[in-house]
Amino acid sequence: MTKVEAFRALHRRQAPGDPLVLPGPWDAASARVFAEAGFPALATPSAGVAAALGYEDGQTPAEEMFAAVARIVRAVDVPVSADIEGGYGLAPTELVERLLETGAVGCNLEDSADGVLKDPREHADWLAEVRHAAANRLFVNARIDTFVRGAAEPKQAAERAIERAALYVAAGADCVYPIGAPTDILPLLRxxxxxxxxxHGTITGDGPSPTELGELGATRITFGPGLQRRAAQALRDIAAGLAK
Incomplete structure (x- = not known):
């Protein structure tokens, strides 16, 4: 079984209450920590990688993002999916080839740009081109931004997310990611x-656990840059102690 086949299988075997938990490494060292902890796969966060490279979220040059993903992939034996934001303006074929060169088994692709939602049908057509170029070599996670870029009212955002999800799944997306969806909306989305x-999961202990999110409809849990930010805060605390 190839790594991408193993990654797909992880999404099929999950039962309610047992979602796939994918920590987000921001560099090779953090990737090794998560793999050594026993996680079966990882998913890079673009914001976390950007911070590690010294950029603001959304400002990382494509060359540096792909190079960072390649270093993370080389550091571990488990499958790694990569958050590549909106695709950096690359044509689908080039985007797919660049991703495959890193060794990643999947990608996260956003449906907004510059703070504005993309036309869903045009984005679905673009996703279909990505799927055609990738065939079965990549697991495509289509991020849906209606909760963070669209309607302020959660139910309306959910209805729009469901409409977009149908288009993206029909275009060949393997998974959809309605980022920012409130916990109580998950059953409607499901x-x-x-x-x-x-x-999106939480790491602070004041939100629902992965088990609870799974019971509400989540297939997989990711954390965005949360783990990188938690690690950075821990380092700040250590540095403050050293500076006394």
Missing amino acids: SGIQGPINV
């Missing part, structure tokens, strides 16, 4: 979306 759903 009832209206076919296939795996990615949900």
Whole structure:
């Protein structure tokens, strides 16, 4: 079984209450920590990688992002999916080839740009081109930004997310990611979306656990830059102690 096949299988075997938990490494060292802890796969966060490289979120040059992903992939034996934001303006074929060169088995692709939602049908057509270029070599996670860029009212955002999800799944997306969806909206999303759903998890202990998110409809849990920011805060605390 190839790594991408193993990654797909991880999304199929999950039962309610047992979602796939994917920590987000921001460099090779953090990737090794997560792999050594026993996680079966990892998913890089673009914001976390940007911070590690000295950039603001969304400002990382494509060359540096792909190079960072390649270093993370080389550091571990488990499958790694890469958050590549909106694709850096690359044509689908080039985007796919650049990703495959890193060794990544999947990608996260956003449906907004410059703070504005993209036309869903045009984005679905673009996703279909990505899927055609990738065939079965990449697991495509289509991020849906209606909760963070669209309607302020959660139910309306959910309805729009479900509409977009249908288009993206039909275009070949393996999973959809309605980022920012409130916990109480997850059952509605689950009832209206076919296939795996990615949900953002918390690491502070004041939010629902992965088990609870799974019971509400999540197939997989990712954390965005949360782990990198938690590590950075721990380092600040250590540095403050040393500076006394």
